[in-house]
Amino acid sequence: MGKQPSRPMIRIAESLHCHIPGVRASAQRWLVGDDIDRLAGEKHLQHLVTSQVANGADFLDVNVDNFFTMEGIGYDGARQVLAHILDLIAEHGGGVPPCVDSSDPSMLEFGLRHYHEKLGGERTPLVNSVTVNRLEALEMRQDLRFAVVGMLLEKAGDDAATGFTDIADASVYHETAKQIFEAARAAGFEAGDVFFDPTVGPLGADMVGYTKRTFEGIKMIRDDADMAGSHVVLGLSNCSDGLPRRLAINRAYLRVAMEYGVDAAICDVGQISGKDLVDGKILKLIRKIATGESMDALTLLVDYAQSQRRAPKAASRQTEFDDPFGRALADPDGDPVFMLELAPAEGGLDEIFAIAEEVRDEDYIFTITDTPGGNRTPGPDTLAVEVARISGRQPIMNLSCKSDDRNALIRRALALYHQGLHHFFAISGDYTNGGRPVFDLDAVSLSLALDTLRRGLNFPDLMPRPGGALEHLQIGAAVSPFKYSEADTWGQYLKVWKKRKAGANYLITQLGYDVAKFQELKMWMTRAGIGDMPVFPMVYFLTPQFLKVLNKVHVAGAVIPDELKKKYQGKLGPKDELKALRGMNFSEVADFHRKQSVRRAALQCHILLDGLKFRGIDLAGITQLDDARAVRDELASLSGRNWLESWEEFRDADGDRPMDFAPIEDAFYLFEHADNGLLREDSPIVSGNRSGYEPIDPKLKKLHARYFEEGKGLNGILKWMVGGCEDGAKLRWATQLEQATKSSKLGCEMCGDCRIPDLAYMCPEPTSGCAKRLLNGPCAGAALDGGCEVIPERRCYWGRVIEATLADGQMDGLFALQPPKDPTLAHTSSWRNDVEGRCPETLDLGKPPAEALPPR
Template identity: 30%
Template sequence: MTLSPFFRALSDPDNFTLTLELVPGRSGRGTGHDRALAVARQAVADGRLTAVSITENAGGQVALSPEVLGVEICALGLEVIVHLSCKDKNRNQMESQLFAWDRLGISDLLVITGDYPKPGYRGLSKPVFDLDSVQALDLIGVMNRGGWPSGGEKARPNPLLQTTGFVKGVALSPFKHSEPELVMQYVKLRRKLAAGADYIITQIGYDARKFQEVLLFLERQGQGRVPVLGNVFIPSLKVAELMYRGEIPGCVIPEKLYTTMQQEARSPDRGKKARLMRAAALLAVLRGLGYAGAHIGGPGLTYDDIALVLDRAEELAADWRALLPELAFWPEDSCFLFRRDPETGLNLPEEEPLTEPGGEKWSYYLSHLAHEAAFVPRGPFYRPMKRLCLAWDDSRLSRALIHFEHLLKFLAFGCKNCGDCTLVELAYLCPQAACAKYILNGPCGGSRDGWCEVYPGRRRCIYVRAYQRLKSVGRQAEMKDDLVPPRDWSLNNTSSWVNYFRGLDHQGGPDQD
């Protein structure tokens, strides 16, 4: 695969790559788009930015499709990273869109699951989430190899299908308070890397120790060469207030930082210069820590603001360690993966013991006991269960089996009768029933304090619960990096028991006896 100029720059250890995020508006000809193009022109003239990234329906809001601005900005001579979100498209539409982007010459992607949709035409649109970000990475990888994406695991190189050359970026949310949320973010990152992620962009944060944690984790996993862009977000006061209150999924302004910003806002410029200088300090620290680059963003920024931040960051770069006390905003009582270095305020390369207790032990234990007994070939009831299900399915009462199974599993797990059961992969929790985004390969980044992004204070994140269940029985370290494939909709409203025993589901069936 021919590497894009952006990825070549990002992979150069002697280069600190700078990118800027642009957010299209809800129109095709708005003045906001004109301002975005003006910023892009100034960036080309300045020469320090390597690329701009363009969001796709950011925050769940309807907006101009990103490739439209992308083509115009590419024509100006600036590289473009287009966000590929899973929330509004099924897998076929996603594949179609990728072919279109490939033809337009757009090759750099940021692959994300996406925020839950906000109300649009005549109410709330249907959230799709046919694939999650890990599955989307797998789809793109197959397309890059020239396989036929609709073939699933049986995809093979096809001379009739032109290969694509996409560079696949992914997001990581290391700014999580609790152990289950933080650990599961890194579990999902491992799956993203196994699925072929080429680079990483972090979520918004203002803590040097947390940013260093990402690099230490990658080194511990043998993935230290994967380029990482640190997120340098410059919020307005209004946006900072929304983040502090938890109204922007996945983006957190801690109490200490919020108090600081409130004090800064008493100045004549309402604290704008202080926010710009904090961004410059963070840029310098990221470079000092060994990040491959930084991803700059924020509402209402002019290019003069950006240039000021870049200029000041260059002045601060040589003495970046002196800036560390200014970027220590994450609460110390939160979960960290590594021990704190008392001298620098960063991390030591020693793992921090994870001590948060588990939960829902008996729910997990009873479900696991039933599974092992009836659905594992060595189990005592496996053969009778298999014979009974297949015989029942071959009889006139096959529909009764579907209804019986659905009723039983609905009472126990809230089953949606998908016919392709993933309970065993998620600690006997059903993602079709308990996850607003139906995610099969790890949490989205939108949870806060363990609560689901869509139902804060009402529904716990399914992956927080899964981690707590596994930890309650000492099995949290057994979470694998293997891809859980997307739901096969041809099995909808059929018996998952029969599909399992016939080898029709995502597991491909157990060993035949």
């Protein structure tokens, strides 16, 4: 022994075997998961097919037996998985045949018939397996072509499989092989269609020399001229079980096995070829065991295992904090949740820590903002960990896309999660003041990125991640129902749908006071079928001081009606109240305003909790904890009161008429109003005045259809134009033509990953599109007149896109989730990238039911 044989190695890839946890998880995702799970499962299974074929697989082993006893799946589900994997092999396997692997003969026949009869497979698949006592599967050879694996771990006449240690003599392997070979030949198999598997046992359990006997049995089979042309196969996954450096052991084991005559291996063909360099010490160890030079194989293996370095035990640290918010999300009927929003500010951290200490015995949940307004403030990550440590509970961490790319955001989330913080609030974020804004992701794609971590997937390719699933991770998202044009309103609900489908667990609204708009959000979500998603409306503790700040600093997305401002400024109210106010001194005025702020916040909470049934309240604008306590005390005093009475008090202007909460004339609401100023629950969705909407450019639609629809029009010419080598003159000319055509018409920036067909043929890049590069819907920062948050004189990009699709009656297409752009494609031809399939594909996560869509 010791000479490498010339016999070519037959590689049977086991990476589609569902006993492997990652493969089983992906197959289960595809079978019973939601849209994202199904897509992720499909992509991983397809990758396993293509990668094993690329690494030289001769067969692709498929085993679904683990699903037989799995609740909710069983045999029917296992057949679906088997058929689907065989479909993937036929489509993406480059002609490599499958190895249908099962302990159930009916599953073997199902797989063979699916491959030959439904898929028209022309190659010879492999069946794994038969035994000397169960040879019925050989009869299928009469009408189905296949090769067969004969397991040698049974003795003729035995009712049960023989154990690894039960075969006392190598001749038993040889005799069993002869009986299987003769039966196969009689059934019409060629010698080369017969494989013998003596079954490898773990080296670490070799106490009675069965490894030596197995190799001797293999040599006896090889020396038998009557079985010339047959093959001997070993499954390598068992041999290194329980030992360190498994890959090195597998490679060495295969090298030794090939010296004895093994010419086929069931293995991960990307890691094992039979020709890899192997560790000489491990090779010597296995040869000693195989030849019996040392009868005490266990001693050799123990010495080997103990010689391997082990990492020291990590120091313990606190990574678990109480999670009352997680419990609240799991209990839709529980007590209302009260959040306190903490906004980090330089010089104000001690106050935040003091509040965290003071409420240890109260039930507030902290939300920690991430540089609102785009200003430079202390980062929230370290602050969040400290607040958790002081308060003893998990806060909600804001993650903003404005300053970090996808890698940085995921790194932050991973670091915080592994420090015991599981709640993240995914937002696009305000445009930065100074520095270069990033916006690599938007709130929707960030939600999806976090959700992939929770599912155990990488982002954005949706392949399994080595770190596994972050199962306790929870994702929040923002919404602003305070939009008063039809397009801007639909922009917010479009994103709510996408955020929910991308994995968001709950919503927090932005700053606003229009109760009808709060009601509108709840009504639309119910009609869209996502009414079970918890929503926490923001109740901002409004004061005259904050109104003065608003006069100097623009807060994107904040909507405070003019009449409400006058209320807080002492300019609107009953005449006797205003008269009394004018006679007060400074201290009395301050006390009056504080009581008014507390009362109005409590009234709003009462309406939202008792009337509209929101899950809790996000108390914002609180600088003194006593203010929050006062609001809750006042709210408690309203217990038992009809919430409609609170609504009438809340909207009273001067004792004679109600306030107008709409900040502009002809404000758009999605539903018709009732007489009491709220919305009619039975109202259908209404449409706005669309006479001024610019429809999608028909010339661009026609041009795209002629060149980009596969196999139609001028699609062949386009493929010729962008074909050839990367630096060829033809491609350079085509790229220059693309840039000239799209730059003049659309303001193209040559991102290489064009999305205009999905976005009303309007480029989303900042030159003419969205200043934040948002691909899945608008931010909440657009002005009431529709102007962009960043460039006020320009109409919001998403407002234009939605107006165009509403004018064409084609808004349904906007509900698809746009993945982030591929930065490696920048400054290349998107025409070529599209033709070659390099651009990321949109995710179709469905759309709301018809009663939740805009009327045409």
